[in-house]
Every structure is written in C-alpha cells, then in structure tokens.
Amino acid sequence: MIKAAFCDDDINALSEMQVFFDQYRRERNREILYTAFHSPIELMAEIERGTRFDVLFLDILMPGENGLETAAEIRAYDRNVKIIFLTSSPEFAVQSYTVEAYFYQLKPLRWESFSRVMDSALEKCEQEQETGLILRCKSGITRLDLRHLEFCEVIHRTLLFHLSSGKVLESTGSLDELSRRLAPLGCFLRPHRSYLIHLGYVRSISYRTVTMTSLTEIPIPRGKYNEIKDAFFAYAFRDGQMSL
Numbered sequence: 001m002i003k004a005a006f007c008d009d010d011i012n013a014l015s016e017m018q019v020f021f022d023q024y025r026r027e028r029n030r031e032i033l034y035t036a037f038h039s040p041i042e043l044m045a046e047i048e049r050g051t052r053f054d055v056l057f058l059d060i061l062m063p064g065e066n067g068l069e070t071a072a073e074i075r076a077y078d079r080n081v082k083i084i085f086l087t088s089s090p091e092f093a094v095q096s097y098t099v100e101a102y103f104y105q106l107k108p109l110r111w112e113s114f115s116r117v118m119d120s121a122l123e124k125c126e127q128e129q130e131t132g133l134i135l136r137c138k139s140g141i142t143r144l145d146l147r148h149l150e151f152c153e154v155i156h157r158t159l160l161f162h163l164s165s166g167k168v169l170e171s172t173g174s175l176d177e178l179s180r181r182l183a184p185l186g187c188f189l190r191p192h193r194s195y196l197i198h199l200g201y202v203r204s205i206s207y208r209t210v211t212m213t214s215l216t217e218i219p220i221p222r223g224k225y226n227e228i229k230d231a232f233f234a235y236a237f238r239d240g241q242m243s244l
Contacts, residue, residue, distance in 0.1 A: 002030065002122060005046075006057035007037040007070070008086065013107075014038065017057060020114045027115075030122070039063075040070040047074060052141060053081050055121045060087040060096075068092060071099040080128070080143040082121040133181075135161070135171045142169060146185070150212055151197040152178065164201065164213065187235060191228050192219050199235040 006017045014036045021034045035053075037043040040062060047053075056074075060067035071083050082102040085092070086109060096104045102124070103117050133144045148164045154175040161169040179196055182188040190196050191210055201213045207225045209217040220228060 002032045002055065002125065003051075003053045004032055004034040004055040004057075005037060005043065005053045006034070007040060007043045007062075007067075008057075008059040009039060009062045010059070011038070013059070013086075013109075016109070020109070020111060023111065024115060024118055028119075040065045040067070044070065044073055047077050052078055054125050055082045055084065055118070057084045057086055060085050060092050061089070068095055068099060071096075071101065075099055077140045080134075080141065082124065084117055084121065135169060137169055137171050144169060146182070146198075149198055150201040150214060151195055151216065151218065153195050155194075162214070162216070166214070186238070189228065189231050189235075191224060192221060195219075199232055202232055205229055205232060 004021065006014065006021075008014050008017070018034075018036060021032060024030065025032050035046070037046070041064070043058075058067045058071060067085055067087070071085075074081065074083070079100070083099065084103045084105055085096045085101050086105050086107055088107045090104075090106060093104045102121055105113060105117060128143060128145070133146055133149075135142045135144050144161060144163075150162050150164050152162065152175065153160050157172050157174075159171045159173045159175065159178065161171065163169070175190075175194070175196060179188070179190050182196070187199050188196055189199055195218045197210060197212065197218060203211045203213050203215070205211075205225070205228060206220075208220055210220060210228060211217050
C-alpha cells in the first residue's frame with residue numbers, strides 16, 4: 001500500500017487535496033492511505049515518531065517554518081520520500097532541488113496536474129521497490145538500490161553493505177533473512193555463511209576465493225567451488241554475458 005501525505009496551512013487546500021486523492025484512488029483503483037497535516041510541526045512530529053511516507057505534497061509558503069526548511073528536516077530522517085512542493089510562486093524552484101524535491105508544482109493545483117505527477121511518482125516508487133531495499137542505518141532510513149550492492153557481510157548482528165561506489169552502509173539484521181528475501185532476484189549468492197555477493201560484481205573464482213570487482217576476496221568453504229562456479233555461469237548466460 002502507498003502511504004501519502006499533504007501539508008498546507010490553508011484548510012481549503014487540504015480539502016481540495018483530499019478530493020483529489022479520493023478521485024485518484026477510484027479512477028486508478030489504487031490502495032493509497034493518505035494523511036493531511038495543517039502545519040509542518042504536526043508533520044515533523046509524525047515523522048519523528050517513525051512514520052514514513054512514499055509521497056508528500058508540501059506547501060512552501062507557510063507561517064513559521066516554510067516548506068523548504070521542513071523538507072531539509074525530513075531528509076535527516078528519510079532520503080526516499082517523493083517530495084512534491086506546492087507554491088503560488090516560482091521563485092523557490094531552484095532551492096527546492098537542494099532538498100532533492102521530486103517535483104515543483106505551481107498553484108492552483110488542477111486535477112490533470114495532480115494525476116500526472118502522482119502517476120509519475122508512483123511509477124518511480126514501484127521501480128525502486130523492485131530493485132530497492134529499505135535499511136535502518138545510523139543516519140536514518142535509507143533505500144539501497146540493489147543494483148549497486150557488490151556484497152554484504154555479517155559481523156555478529158551487524159550487516160555491512162558494500163556498494164560499488166566503495167561506500168559501506170551499516171545496519172542490523174540477519175544474513176539468513178536477507179538471503180531469503182533476495183533469492184528470487186537470481187543475482188545474489190551466498191558462497192560463505194558470512195557473505196552474500198552480487199554475481200554481477202564477480203571478477204574471478206578460484207578454488208579458495210571469489211574475487212569481487214573491488215578486489216575483495218570472499219573465502220570459499222571446502223567443496224563449494226563447483227556449486228559457486230555453476231551459479232556464476234548460470235547467471236552470466238542468463239544475463240547475456242559471454243563465456244570463453
């Protein structure tokens with residue numbers, strides 16, 4: 001289910017957004033749970049309690065703290081919510097992208113504009129869900145694009161996600177559970193009880209180690225070489241790669 005929210009100090013604008021969301025749910029036959037907020041304070045209190053939204057319509061010009069300042073605070077908790085700014089003035093358009101805004105929509109908001117930006121935002125959410133993994137890290141909630149995950153290792157109850165960029169994300173969890181969740185993708189393999197690797201980043205395989213693109217060497221337990229080699233070739237042929 002998609003979770004959406006909208007925040008505006010104008011009661012009439014909130015009522016209009018509710019009408020749009022109800023119409024959108026009917027016409028698109030989508031399950032969307034939405035919440036209205038009359039002030040940034042109410043919105044931030046909900047986010048600080050742990051609530052996460054997929055899509056957020058946020059007015060920029062509000063008393064006290066404006067929408068841009070609120071968005072900056074939200075990004076400290078959630079890097080993934082699609083923030084769509086609403087405003088009667090185009091002067092903040094450039095600034096809106098400093099907080100990774102998904103869209104900047106001028107008021108008055110029309111049904112055609114609302115439905116178009118919702119279609120786009122939800123399509124993006126669905127694409128990310130297919131290739132993404134939500135992590136609770138020390139820095140907050142992060143959506144990890146699995147296409148960039150080179151390998152994951154577990155140390156005690158800590159999962160270390162090594163990305164192709166060299167960045168390492170730290171989270172808590174079970175490598176057993178992670179392996180089960182990613183198995184249907186067909187591109188992840190667990191060559192060792194402490195490691196889960198993305199076969200697309202395998203550089204070479206020997207009888208003792210799998211060498212990744214980053215030159216990290218993953219140990220291979222005795223007797224698992226053939227199983228790992230066969231899994232790698234199956235992935236390579238399926239993915240259209242050539243083997244000589």
